[in-house]
Amino acid sequence: MSTAHCPALLVTAPASGQGKTTITAGLARHHRRLGRRVRVFKVGPDFLDPMILERASGAPVYSLDLWMVGEDACSAMLADAAADADLILVEGVMGLYDGTPSSADIAARFNIPVMPVISAKAMAQTFGAVATGLAHYRPGLPFHGVFANRVGSPHHATMLRESLPLGMRWAGHVAAEGDIELPDRHLGLFQASEIADLDRRLDLAADALSGQPIVELPAPVEFRAEPMPKLRRTLEGKRIAVARDAAFSFVYPANLDLLVSLGAELRGFSPLADEAVPDADALYLPGGYPELHAARLTGNRRSAEAIRGLIDAGKPVLAECGGMLYLMEHLTDQQGETFPMLGVLPGHATMQRRLAALGMQQLDTAHGALTGHCFHYSKIETPLTPRLRALHPLRGSPGEALHQQGSVTATYMHGYWPSNPAFITAIFNGQAV
Incomplete structure (x- = not known):
């Protein structure tokens, strides 16, 4: 049994299209610029988001899925990353509770604190209701706080923050900025290699997050895993x-x-x-x-x-x-x-x-x-x-x-x-x- 501790956070949302990839990538780029070793994982079967997250973090992004990848393999990858990294970020898939298994299942299984990113465009106090529902829909789910995306003004941000129930952490907000939004099409986001100014967008996202509570390192999480079976070299020389x-x-x-x-x-x-x-x-x-x-x-x-x-x-x-x-x-x-x-x-x-x-x-x-x-x-x-x-x-x-x-x-x-x-x-x- 291997055991390692590392600060970890699962960035999620109430639905797709809320901007969680942008925020996860900006967070990874922020900590990387500080010289920290950041490892990012993606929940579910995805190819496009990991390309962006790899560019932001400087390390390959692996899939976590309790069915497709398997619980033991997920445990092993997280434990290996925790032994080497200063921060583990996991980007969820769709909404927090969507799918079987879901991002919430990953958070619960590995005790990774959850931070929803909620697009606050055209929303005011309902922000607090959505955040409360995400936090309490599944009792016992580790919850880190909530972050507001696409905020219209400082006054708007104040309304959103004041809508949260007592004791829920406000992780900060960013404005609706076209310069940090990531373009998409029929299968999802554009590929990293197709976004000519991607590094500029990632740096702008990191700048926008700088100084917000979201950039504070979360508490360390203990990751434990059994050794994975050794593979025979059945393609030797191929x-x-x-x-x-x-x-x-x-x-x-x-x-x-x-x-x-x-x-x-x-x-x-x-x-x-x-x-x-x-x-x-x-x-x-x-x-x-x-x-x-x-x-x-x-x-x-x-x-x-x-x-x-x-x-x-x-x-x-x-x-x-x-x-x-x-x-x-x-x-x-x-x-x-x-x-x-x-x-x-x-x-x-x-x-x-x-x-x-x-x-x-x-x-x-x-x-x-x-x-x-x-x-x-x-x-x-x-x-x-x-x-x-x-x-x-x-x-x-x-x-x-x-x-x-x-x-x-x-x-x-x-x-x-x-x-x-x-x-x-x-x-x-x-x-x-």
Whole structure:
């Protein structure tokens, strides 16, 4: 059993869109500028917020989820971070009590104090009612205080503060400032690499928080964890090419860590920059935004030919979500324009303006269960018969299909690979699943 103590805070909200990523990132940047070692985690399956939080904190951001990641793995990551950090920040997902499991479940399990960020735009004394409900809806939940975002004036801030019940900590406020707000689109926030002035925005957010009670270090939390099982190096010497750019960026750091722990050597390349696939034994095409870069990808022949050559040679390929769309014959974007893709998999992908699928997924394989999630606005039409089909873990309803054709494995599901190292080993070793 390892034990470590570290100040920790879970930044949450009553709903999405309240500005909790901006405040968490500003808080991380503030403490980092003071020379503190800050580790940030994100509750739930998310790729976009962690990119912002990594830029703010200077360290990779890992997912915490009691189902997808698992309680033991969450405990181990938090204990490891506590042994090395001066502050742990956890950004919640959606509203504090939303989802099963929820951000509140993480806070309760690890005794991390909760601080809601509430957008006070068009709100006055109701601010206190919302804060009171969040604090007391679940008895015994550790509660740090409440922070007001998008405040209109000093008088507005005074009204908000005076609306809080006696004994509830006021953590401060920031005004409604466009310069610190983070831009978003259909899947969430823009990627960190796409926001040209991101560091300026993060510094402005840190400046806005400076001097507010929120920047005071919270009380230390004790984190305890049992040692995680040691992995066998089942991918020893395997060279795996990984597509990494603005079109293929939805990658869990824990997934890449797993490949390295299994003995693989990772070699990055950019299809968007028309780079050839590095000399490799296998290929990973993550999800991302191929639909936003379809015209450029269509014209990039060097990457396309290299990927087709690798597949023709029978080398294993794992393509998730956007990576799968790139392998289809055609892709139609939200404006209705159709672009030829690689044509490795038969079928057509079409972007739509409505969400097509969202939720946790469990894929039961010959090697055990793989956990993960899906989140996409596209649909595919393909003659392929699914090799496997995931299930929604709570409803038990059918989930995403997993297709296999030759050496290619493709699915909309974003797998959390540490949940099933044997399955990932089989994929990249070209074995049956």
